[in-house]
Amino acid sequence: MICVLLLAAGEPWESPALADLEAHPGVVVLKRCVDVDDLLAAVASGQADVAVVSLDAPGLDPASVAHLHRHAVRPVAVTSALPEDLDAREHAGRLGIDALVGRGELATLPRVVTTLDDVDTRAGHEGAPVPDPPDAEPGAEPVWGRVVAVWGPAGAPGRTTVATSLASEVARRGVPVVLADLDPYGGAVAQQLGILDEVSGLLSASRLAAAGQLDERFASVCRGVGEHLAVVTGLPRADRWREVRGAQVDRLLQRARAHGDVVVDTGFSLEDEAGSDLSGRPGRNALTLAALEQADEVVVVGSADPVGLTRLARALVDLRERGAPTPVRVVVNRMRSSIGWSEKEIAGMVEGFSRVAGLHFLPDDRAGLDRALVSGRAVVDLGDSALTQGVGALADAVFPEHAVPGDRTTGDRSGLRRWPFRRARGPGRGRRAAAAG
Numbered sequence: 001m002i003c004v005l006l007l008a009a010g011e012p013w014e015s016p017a018l019a020d021l022e023a024h025p026g027v028v029v030l031k032r033c034v035d036v037d038d039l040l041a042a043v044a045s046g047q048a049d050v051a052v053v054s055l056d057a058p059g060l061d062p063a064s065v066a067h068l069h070r071h072a073v074r075p076v077a078v079t080s081a082l083p084e085d086l087d088a089r090e091h092a093g094r095l096g097i098d099a100l101v102g103r104g105e106l107a108t109l110p111r112v113v114t115t116l117d118d119v120d121t122r123a124g125h126e127g128a129p130v131p132d133p134p135d136a137e138p139g140a141e142p143v144w145g146r147v148v149a150v151w152g153p154a155g156a157p158g159r160t161t162v163a164t165s166l167a168s169e170v171a172r173r174g175v176p177v178v179l180a181d182l183d184p185y186g187g188a189v190a191q192q193l194g195i196l197d198e199v200s201g202l203l204s205a206s207r208l209a210a211a212g213q214l215d216e217r218f219a220s221v222c223r224g225v226g227e228h229l230a231v232v233t234g235l236p237r238a239d240r241w242r243e244v245r246g247a248q249v250d251r252l253l254q255r256a257r258a259h260g261d262v263v264v265d266t267g268f269s270l271e272d273e274a275g276s277d278l279s280g281r282p283g284r285n286a287l288t289l290a291a292l293e294q295a296d297e298v299v300v301v302g303s304a305d306p307v308g309l310t311r312l313a314r315a316l317v318d319l320r321e322r323g324a325p326t327p328v329r330v331v332v333n334r335m336r337s338s339i340g341w342s343e344k345e346i347a348g349m350v351e352g353f354s355r356v357a358g359l360h361f362l363p364d365d366r367a368g369l370d371r372a373l374v375s376g377r378a379v380v381d382l383g384d385s386a387l388t389q390g391v392g393a394l395a396d397a398v399f400p401e402h403a404v405p406g407d408r409t410t411g412d413r414s415g416l417r418r419w420p421f422r423r424a425r426g427p428g429r430g431r432r433a434a435a436a437g
Helices: 014-023 036-043 062-070 086-095 106-114 159-172 201-210 238-243 246-259 286-294 306-321 343-353 366-375 386-398 431-436
Strands: 002-007 027-032 050-054 074-078 099-101 147-151 177-181 223-225 229-232 261-265 297-303 328-335 358-363 418-420
Touching: 002 014, 002 036, 002 106, 014 027, 014 106, 027 106, 036 050, 036 062, 050 106, 062 074, 062 086, 062 201, 062 246, 074 086, 074 106, 086 099, 099 106, 147 159, 147 246, 147 286, 159 177, 159 229, 159 261, 159 297, 159 328, 159 386, 177 201, 177 246, 201 229, 201 238, 201 246, 229 246, 246 261, 246 286, 297 306, 297 386, 306 328, 306 343, 328 343, 328 386, 343 358, 358 386, 366 386
Parallel strands: 002 027, 002 050, 050 074, 074 099, 147 261, 147 297, 177 229, 177 261, 297 328, 328 358
Antiparallel strands: 223 229, 358 418
């Protein structure tokens, strides 16, 4: 028995389609939905198998279709256009819908509903193949960049500083890098890099992804900083997180992979908001969770003080409990001798809470960071220092394929040594990105 949800959005075909579906012995119509939000809430019950929707229903976008896929509900679109209409076919393809019933084919709707493949092969659906990078040469082996998510607990441990410094260091080596600000609580990447951007790159990318136009217009959502760094600026106000869905973040990061390596500045919270799945609307932390799921590696940033280290320990436990197989690397930021703990003692604490791929110490350099902030530049662009050398060592470890010749791990200065740990499960892409390979 196939259970169906119907969203006709006032189209004249609703009554005959409903009659045909109800007359079929293998079909049960669970509900006639009044709008897309009603449909998304209905699929969360887990009872539906197929959603029959109007192709032109207001609010129907790729994020809505991705929500259907996540709940194992297969979409069938109905349109008043002719079956051979290319615009209708392309529209359905951009939404992520394979099955399309056109004008004159309405009588076949019950057969289409009952013969849909059980396995959804739409690009971007978890576990499904993702198309080749748009920038790949015809016939060439597709080359994907790596996604590195910079995450950490609450309390401003320096996530944005580490993300901008890491991306800028890799870009200085002549490697194309996309730096994406996905902090739902108010990102600061644009301010740190002196970008005067009246239009949020993240909001623009979200709208283009919803319209199925992000691939061809990806360059319009980026702001160039130097020759090799492209920045997707964050939310202009923290309350606008509601305008971005997790599926749109997935599409943004998949497209950014085709440009080069990707560094993501995330928020701090990993909580799943209660009720977000039932309403179909995104939770505030969907941006952070989507980035962590897409990541090939997670860089966890903590502050080198008693409060910061306590928060770091709890954060490592929270991250471990989410069960993602992504390798984790820890950065202890603002390391200084005045706290009274040695690097070895902090390393023992970290290893006690999580298996990590490596531990790095970045020295406290308040004067250097102040100069960088005032000038709107990354700290690695202001000349050599213990901090810039520490960032360089971090870049060597996170992106070993772009490491510079020479050994940065010798010497006595804080930030230059790396504490080797047993490598976490991996390396490799996150759960969704693994399917893309």
